[in-house]
Amino acid sequence: MSVRKWLSRPEFGVVAAVVAAWLFFAVTAGDSGFLTLSGTASYLAIAAELGLLAVPVALLMIAGEFDLSIGSTIAASGMTVALCTTELGWPLWAGIAAAAALSACVGLVNGLIVTRTRLPSFIVTLGTLFILAGGTIGTTRLITGRTQVGGLEDAGGFGAAQKLFAGQIGPFSITLLWWVGLTALATWVLVHTRPGNWIFAVGGAPDAARRLGIPVDRVKILLFMTTALAACLVATFQTVQFRGTDVLRGTGKELEAILAAVLGGTLLTGGRGSVVGAACGALLFGMVQQGIVFSGVDSDWYKVFLGAVLILAVLLNSSVQTRAAEARR
Amino acid sequence: MNREFSVRRSALWRVLGCLLALFAAACGRGERASATTRDSRERPRIAVVTHGQASDPFWSVVKNGIDQAAKDMGVTVTYQAPQAFDMVAMSRLIDAEVARKPDGLIISMPDPAALARSLQAARDAGIPIITINAGGEEARKMGALLHIGQSEYDAGKAGGERLARAGVRHAICVNHEVGNVSQDERCRGFLDALTKAGGEGRVLSVNAASPTDMQQKILAATRPEVDGVFTLGPAAARAALAALPSANRLGTTKLATFDLSPEILAAVRDGQILFAIDQQQYLQGYLAIVLLTQYAQHGVLPAAEAIPTGPSFVTRENAAAVIDASKKGIR
Numbered sequence: 233m234s235v236r237k238w239l240s241r242p243e244f245g246v247v248a249a250v251v252a253a254w255l256f257f258a259v260t261a262g263d264s265g266f267l268t269l270s271g272t273a274s275y276l277a278i279a280a281e282l283g284l285l286a287v288p289v290a291l292l293m294i295a296g297e298f299d300l301s302i303g304s305t306i307a308a309s310g311m312t313v314a315l316c317t318t319e320l321g322w323p324l325w326a327g328i329a330a331a332a333a334l335s336a337c338v339g340l341v342n343g344l345i346v347t348r349t350r351l352p353s354f355i356v357t358l359g360t361l362f363i364l365a366g367g368t369i370g371t372t373r374l375i376t377g378r379t380q381v382g383g384l385e386d387a388g389g390f391g392a393a394q395k396l397f398a399g400q401i402g403p404f405s406i407t408l409l410w411w412v413g414l415t416a417l418a419t420w421v422l423v424h425t426r427p428g429n430w431i432f433a434v435g436g437a438p439d440a441a442r443r444l445g446i447p448v449d450r451v452k453i454l455l456f457m458t459t460a461l462a463a464c465l466v467a468t469f470q471t472v473q474f475r476g477t478d479v480l481r482g483t484g485k486e487l488e489a490i491l492a493a494v495l496g497g498t499l500l501t502g503g504r505g506s507v508v509g510a511a512c513g514a515l516l517f518g519m520v521q522q523g524i525v526f527s528g529v530d531s532d533w534y535k536v537f538l539g540a541v542l543i544l545a546v547l548l549n550s551s552v553q554t555r556a557a558e559a560r561r
Numbered sequence: 562m563n564r565e566f567s568v569r570r571s572a573l574w575r576v577l578g579c580l581l582a583l584f585a586a587a588c589g590r591g592e593r594a595s596a597t598t599r600d601s602r603e604r605p606r607i608a609v610v611t612h613g614q615a616s617d618p619f620w621s622v623v624k625n626g627i628d629q630a631a632k633d634m635g636v637t638v639t640y641q642a643p644q645a646f647d648m649v650a651m652s653r654l655i656d657a658e659v660a661r662k663p664d665g666l667i668i669s670m671p672d673p674a675a676l677a678r679s680l681q682a683a684r685d686a687g688i689p690i691i692t693i694n695a696g697g698e699e700a701r702k703m704g705a706l707l708h709i710g711q712s713e714y715d716a717g718k719a720g721g722e723r724l725a726r727a728g729v730r731h732a733i734c735v736n737h738e739v740g741n742v743s744q745d746e747r748c749r750g751f752l753d754a755l756t757k758a759g760g761e762g763r764v765l766s767v768n769a770a771s772p773t774d775m776q777q778k779i780l781a782a783t784r785p786e787v788d789g790v791f792t793l794g795p796a797a798a799r800a801a802l803a804a805l806p807s808a809n810r811l812g813t814t815k816l817a818t819f820d821l822s823p824e825i826l827a828a829v830r831d832g833q834i835l836f837a838i839d840q841q842q843y844l845q846g847y848l849a850i851v852l853l854t855q856y857a858q859h860g861v862l863p864a865a866e867a868i869p870t871g872p873s874f875v876t877r878e879n880a881a882a883v884i885d886a887s888k889k890g891i892r
Binding site: 264265268270271273274275277278369373377378379380382383470473474475476478479480481483484521522525526528530532534535 | 615648652654657658660661675676677740742745749764
């Protein structure tokens with residue numbers, strides 16, 4: 233494993249950027265809480281939530297498709313949990329099961345439309361993004377007359393769910409464990425199993441994959457269901473942690489997840505990418521978002537840094553890879 | 562090929578340089594509110610986290626009050642707000658501020674349940690909290706010292722009664738911040754008052770980030786029988802003002818709004834808007850800083866659960882007097 237080989241890995245740029253960002257904020261905001269345990273916990277919590285979305289989104293993008301609907305899937309699943317428990321009096325687990333069923337259906341529908349019609353998934357999932365967003369606001373107002381639902385702590389089984397989805401390990405959120413666990417699982421699937429090879433093949437050379445007898449459509453449909461279920465999982469975290477939800481939860485998360493995946497070296501065109509890279513992309517995102525606050529800069533400026541870091545990391549990635557490719561010749 | 566790479570590398574350094582320059586500039590801006598003394602460690606540092614969206618002129622006035630008070634009291638203030646109306650992002654901002662251990666924390670609470678955990682962490686760290694603008698009903702339960710703002714339900718009800726007295730029977734309440742309890746409460750109070758007076762109304766959700774969306778939705782919702790439009794902020798009121806003439810409804814449809822801006826006051830003065838409900842949000846920012854500073858330095862505090870800054874009504878009679886202050890970002 234030479235240095236050159238390491239430099240040409242898709243994760244290289246983002247790992248370098250994470251180290252650079254950490255050093256930068258350690259110097260500029262080290263004395264104001266960035267280096268404390270609670271400060272570290274605060275950006276890791278953001279990274280974990282985004283990472284849980286970015287990992288399946290990276291898998292889907294490697295297979296050559298996009299899912300923009302996850303933002304609204306978060307709102308719809310969270311609201312399903314909240315409405316089932318507060319309005320119907322169901323125990324919390326039943327509410328979570330209903331939300332999981334709903335999001336699995338969303339993923340199935342996305343996958344079926346994309347594979348049957350051959351329309352670009354960017355457009356199809358943009359459509360489902362809007363349908364779910366409007367459906368969530370409309371349904372919630374119809375049933376409750378409000379746009380937020382709270383009071384989940386009275387639902388049956390809340391205590392156990394709180395331990396599992398919103399617990400703390402010292403200062404750290406339990407979502408970190410979920411994030412690390414699911415990233416490891418996804419990495420194993422992608423690198424060491426046959427379905428993992430299929431994912432690369434489906435995104436990199438779809439026609440060849442079909443000729444080889446790889447179930448291209450089934451792979452894609454399952455990946456769409458995975459992203460939707462990940463959105464449901466994140467919605468469950470937030471709903472249990474904040475003991476309620478509103479109809480705008482998750483807005484914009486679809487782009488943040490794609491951003492994290494791209495930071496991690498996943499190509500927009502499919503066929504190449506890394507799950508660990510996507511997880512690191514989410515870490516970078518959380519670090520920049522909270523680092524700005526720690527350095528005492530008005531949050532008005534935060535998107536400037538986010539955009540700059542995005543361009544910088546991708547630039548670093550491509551320049552290093554160009555160099556590595558040249559060195560190989 | 563090698564030349565291409567060196568071009569890329571110099572571009573990289575250029576981007577990096579820009580980034581550092583920007584950061585330095587932003588750091589300078591962030592400390593703008595502090596006086597020019599060297600010993601900023603000695604002076605109280607107060608953190609403000611609100612839910613105000615950048616596109617909302619209302620919150621600029623709150624921030625002006627905060628900045629002025631920071632100058633007057635000689636304290637360092639940081640102001641944070643999420644990019645959009647997002648309670649999860651807001652709670653993360655509070656977490657980050659709590660980790661920095663400020664001497665006081667000022668927050669708005671549009672969704673108290675969602676922010677409960679972060680506030681608990683602030684209380685556990687022993688940071689005194691004052692809530693402003695939203696969440697007054699829950700302020701005490703959340704462990705805030707006091708709340709500075711107005712009761713939104715009562716304010717909405719007062720607005721509904723006024724419009725009903727002016728003869729409105731079929732109204733729409735335009736909600737530009739879906740998910741904010743305060744806005745839901747305003748519409749609920751408004752519709753309750755209207756129903757009680759024998760009228761009827763409905764809520765219309767619009768997207769605050771897009772004036773075009775607001776204008777066209779209001780236009781579409783203003784059916785022939787609608788004779789009243791009630792907006793919850795100046796941006797939506799501006800959109801309604803733009804929508805009504807194109808429907809030839811200016812004059813037949815009565816318009817009223819929450820909160821002020823120079824254009825809105827001019828429209829009130831010229832009779833296009835019946836009244837604007839003023840909650841004097843400048844005071845919400847100003848007083849919160851003053852009270853927290855006094856509390857941090859001397860441990861003194863007014864013996865009240867809430868300081869009501871509104872509602873008061875700006876009508877045709879007194880609009881002209883308020884316009885100048887509004888242009889300065891104080892009303």
